[in-house]
Every structure is written in structure tokens, then in C-alpha cells.
């Protein structure tokens with residue numbers, strides 16, 4: 530059950546903003562949903578730090594090609610809101626707007642910060658049932674923290690996601706400042722617990738390619754966060770090589786971390802997912 534707060538005609542389909550009372554999060558949550566004229570598959574797009582369900586929805590310009598391909602787009606929020614955990618909004622890279630798509634195990638976050646269970650066990654089944662799409666027609670993508678979310682949720686739930694891509698993902702969070710801060714706060718100090726939510730560590734453990742049709746990643750070379758060592762896609766690339774996982778890691782000269790980069794390459798990602806999800 531969810532409530533549609535607004536709906537707008539877009540490229541023959543509908544762009545909706547929705548809310549529901551989430552059992553996993555224990556709070557109301559919002560999400561955005563683009564429904565193309567003829568839905569054939571569903572792509573979940575996870576946004577980055579400081580973003581909401583509206584960021585990708587309004588800035589990426591994904592609706593035109595998604596409508597053409599029959600891809601429904603599901604944009605969850607990036608964290609619980611309104612939990613009133615002390616200090617939850619004190620930093621832009623932890624707490625509100627920074628859920629890191631995992632289930633926190635540490636107090637005071639463990640009660641509400643359950644973004645992994647929320648997305649995989651609650652939101653995705655809800656939306657898939659509403660759109661009447663088969664279980665094997667769901668892909669996942671994301672940007673930055675959401676790229677980390679896309680890669681880790683795909684690797685942790687390969688039965689839920691058949692296609693994967695990412696823009697400038699935090700690809701080795703155990704080795705970067707953002708990831709170390711988030712993992713310490715949400716998961717505690719045990720590095721062994723971190724590995725279960727680190728895309729590169731998860732990929733390195735695979736006995737064979739989990740996504741044999743290939744993973745697509747775009748990374749701007751003028752991305753400040755790449756230069757600050759927050760992203761480290763080369764670590765994920767090495768792990769893919771080790772696992773025999775086909776990876777198309779495209780280094781895009783001159784592009785930074787922002788949405789002008791995403792708008793430039795979103796069409797390729799939508800086509801990557803449609804090709805893997807909707808070919809008969």
C-alpha cells in the first residue's frame with residue numbers, strides 16, 4: 530500500500546511521487562516512480578550523499594529513454610527522515626541523507642537505519658507487484674553512495690537483480706574516509722563486518738562471475754572525489770578480474786562528480802539494463 534502525492538504526465542508515461550508507512554524503517558518514507566507507457570522491466574536507481582528521491586528524478590533526464598525502452602524507474606530516498614536520533618543531521622556524509630543502503634547494527638542507528646531491508650524486502654516487492662512485473666526483470670544502478678548501494682545490493686541479493694551499473698560508485702568503502710566513517714557508525718569497528726558491505730571485497734569472494742552479461746561503470750576523470758580517493762573503482766576492477774566478472778569501466782575525460790556527468794551517460798545505462806532485462 531502506498532499513497533501517490535503527485536503525478537505528472539511525462540513522455541507518455543507518468544512521473545509519480547509517493548509515500549508509505551515503512552514497516553522496515555518504522556517511519557513514513559517517500560519514493561519516486563516513473564511508469565512508462567508500457568512497463569517491461571524495472572530499474573532501481575539509488576542516489577548519493579545529501580540526495581532525496583527527487584534528485585535523480587529531476588536532474589538526470591532519464592524519463593525520455595526509459596519511456597522508449599519500457600523501463601520503469603524506482604528512486605528510493607537515501608535514508609530515514611524524522612527519526613529524531615540525536616545528531617542525525619549533524620554531518621552531510623552520515624545519518625540523514627547518508628543511509629549507505631545497509632542495515633545498521635549499532636545503537637542508536639539500528640532501529641530505523643535499515644535501508645537494505647527496506648529496499649530489498651519491502652519497497653521493491655511493493656512496486657514490482659503494483660506494476661505487475663516478473664521477478665526476473667529488475668535491475669539496479671546508482672551514483673556515488675548509491676553506486677556503492679547498487680553494487681553491494683546486487684552482489685548480496687543476486688536473485689533480486691539481473692542487471693547492474695553505477696556512476697562514480699564508492700567502490701571500496703572499507704578503504705576510504707566516507708566508508709570508514711559510515712561503517713564504523715552503522716556496523717561497528719569489526720572490519721570483518723565491513724567486508725559484507727564492500728563491493729570490492731564481495732566481488733573478490735566470488736567463485737565465478739555473478740553477472741556474466743557484464744557490469745557497466747562510468748567514472749569521470751575530473752571527479753574531485755576520485756582524486757580524494759573516496760571512490761577507488763580500480764580496486765573493484767581488480768576484484769572483477771579475479772572473479773572473472775566482465776566489467777566495462779569507462780573513464781570519462783573531463784567529467785566531474787555531478788549530475789551533468791550523469792545526464793551525459795544515463796542513456797547508455799538505461800540501454801545496458803534494457804538489453805539485459807527485456808530481451809526474450
Ligand SMILES: N[C@@H](CCC(=O)N[C@@H](CS)C(=O)NCC(=O)O)C(=O)O
Pocket residue numbers: 576577578579580584588621672673674786787788
Ligand atoms: N555536500 C557535499 C557534496 C555532496 C555531493 O556531491 N553529493 C552528490 C552525491 S555524493 C550529489 O549527487 N549531490 C546532489 C546534486 O549534485 O544534485 C559537499 O559539499 O562536498
